[in-house]
Amino acid sequence: MKSISLYMHVHQPYRLRHYTIFDSGVNHDYFDAPWDNNENNKRVLLKVAEKSYLPTNARLLQLLNKYPEFKLSLSMSGVLLEQLEAWSPEALRSFQELVNTGRVELVAETYHHSLAFFYSRSEFETQVAMHKEIIKRIFNQEPKVFRNTELAYNNELAAWAQDAGYSGILAEGWHQMLGWRSPNYVYRPVGAPNIKLLLKNYRLSDDIAFRFGDHNWSEWPLTADKFVHWLSDDQDAEIFNLFMDYETFGEHQWQESGIFEFLDHLPGYWLADSNHGFMTVSQAADTIEAVGEVDTPNTITWADTERDLSAWLGNAMQQQAISALYALEKPLLELNDWAIIDDWRKLQTSDHFYYMCIKWFNDGDIHAYFSPYDSPYEAYLNFMNAFHDLKSRLLDRGVLV
């Protein structure tokens, strides 16, 4: 039996508006860009809902109805769910309908899509708990498998997830970590024997997520038929972990690329062989035996050619910004003012640090595509001005920082 484990990540940050030092200490509306600006979060969300969430969910629901063996997993950040609730109840409902089929599993993560694990364990745990709560409230499901922001993963995180009771954890199947081994099996992390490690097959996943619409790619055009042939021909596999951003469908790969037709046909072609199936991530963790141990002392992620945290924390501006932010943690939490805490957490979202990345010349196009800023320097200054305002609000309340 060979299975596909399709897992898609759904997320939108709260982007900052253009925010200057003259706003710091005066206006606290960092996330409220005017409607006609590209940073307006409602506008972005409605656009993505229209181009991606609604059409993709409609197809996924059809596929779930048509093929009883079809299953998939989703992770949805808390900040995304908030925005859907506020601005696109229609799109939120379409996600609920998917989950109601009983064959869509939700994956645990931090509510704020943050890198808190690397800066504050208690803040990290709070955000995981908040995420669990909103998933329960909106979908009435309890996640069993954990994924960290940007699939940032190491041995320590695996041990934490095991102790927190998760049966599985997701990571990048990076060849430099795996060596000769294949991501198409299930593994155990070093130091965490009771949790299963599910590794993204990045070649196959990126064929869909990144290369699908690339006319210069030798395999273009990629059809579901061809893709299923590749998988069928691979004798050396138990599971194909296809992990990608949900927005691949309709947003990163536009409708004109044929990405929806690919999705429409993939389950049918795959299931034509009775020896083929689909699994959610927890099913894979529960039913597939681990073939070995994987040691990951250094953090790996699913981004860039380095597969490390350098896209978020690689340069001095990023490090300065994030450490300044987490330095506020103690006094800020002690104040117990929800509005301030909420803004602080929204600033923790990894996207803000991603916009400050200066590795433009290698991975540049992808960074530039996702950034609302003209340059990483602008991104840093804008963020720091918002940080200054948080600090100002603490000073207003008599907290010395």
Add this chain to the structure above:
Amino acid sequence: MKVLMLGWELPPHNSGGLGVACYQLCEELSKNDVDLEFILPYEAEHNINFMKVTAARTDGILEIIKAGNAYDSYRYIYQDGHDEWHNLYEQAEFYEHAVGDMIKGLSFDVVHAHDWLTFRAALKVKALNRNIPIILHVHSIESDRAGGDLGNPLVREIEETAMLAADSVIAVSDLTKQKIVKEYNIPADKIEVIYNSIDRNSLQPSSPDNSYRYLMQLKQNGYKIVSNVGRITIQKGLTNLIHAAQIVCQKLPKTVFLLVGSGDQFNELVGLSAELGVGANVVFAGFQRGKSWRDSFSIADLFVMPSVSEPFGLTPLEAGFYGVPSLVSKQSGVSEVLSNCLVVDFWDVNEMANKIVGVLRSDALHDTLSSEIENELLSLSWEKPAKDVKRLYEKHTQGAEA
């Protein structure tokens, strides 16, 4: 006395001190019965009634539009409807040809041109009429703007040729005069030093409600603010200021450096301040005018002008007007006229930090510098420089008038 002024910018469309100096000098000259026509490279509203301001425009061109400041590209709209973009160098050539066309119907006694962008036009006038005296006013030379390097050889050639051909050269400081002699071999007796000044009436008083609310808050919590206002470019020596900031913040963590201005070194300095770990202590406010510009001075406990090469440097005088003491580089013309300020070599980062800490730590030093510079400013005006300039005009026109 009729004078044709050739200049590149005037407030409120200026990007820095050059426009301010031209404006205030011309205003004072007009009070001394000098009849001025000022030719600019662009068209804009200036609301000036003491002289005639015209745009350099040749036949066939309908409109010239500045894209950003006076040193960015310009958009030319032609009468036949098409438009073209021209860079600064092309623009200087267009300006030269336009001035050559325009003077045909004009009569005047002297041509007074400000900085290299207008020097070719001044030479053009000389070529058309050898009897008109040409006075070149040097607010900066290419090596100043290049921050210590020689700079663009094409620009240097224009400066050298024009100054050799000119009847007189005005330098805004002795520092500048010495550089002109040394770099271009211009005879020293042809160069007159006439210092810039400040028109205190042009400055509005600061108001207590400062626009930097966050920085005010920090001040109430014991923070000190060090500010700089100016273009963010290599000439201004801000790299050294950021390095000094790192040392200062080790001694006095409650210090914020406020950098107000825009320019080509912006990204570099933003990155550098983060690299040095003072990202939260260095605030970039961008280019400011009006109230927020005044507030950028008045909020400061100390103003620092660390320029690598500053022919004059008006900002310490402006800071003084707002009661703020200054630390200026020895490589600035203003340090020749201002007594009540601290000076430092632009490259001496440790000493720069030392002096910054000194002022921030000592109220006595701060208050003395602040009150003394305010007194000193009372004696400064454009009256004397304008009289000196007029005397120079007269020296060259005596023969013509006789």
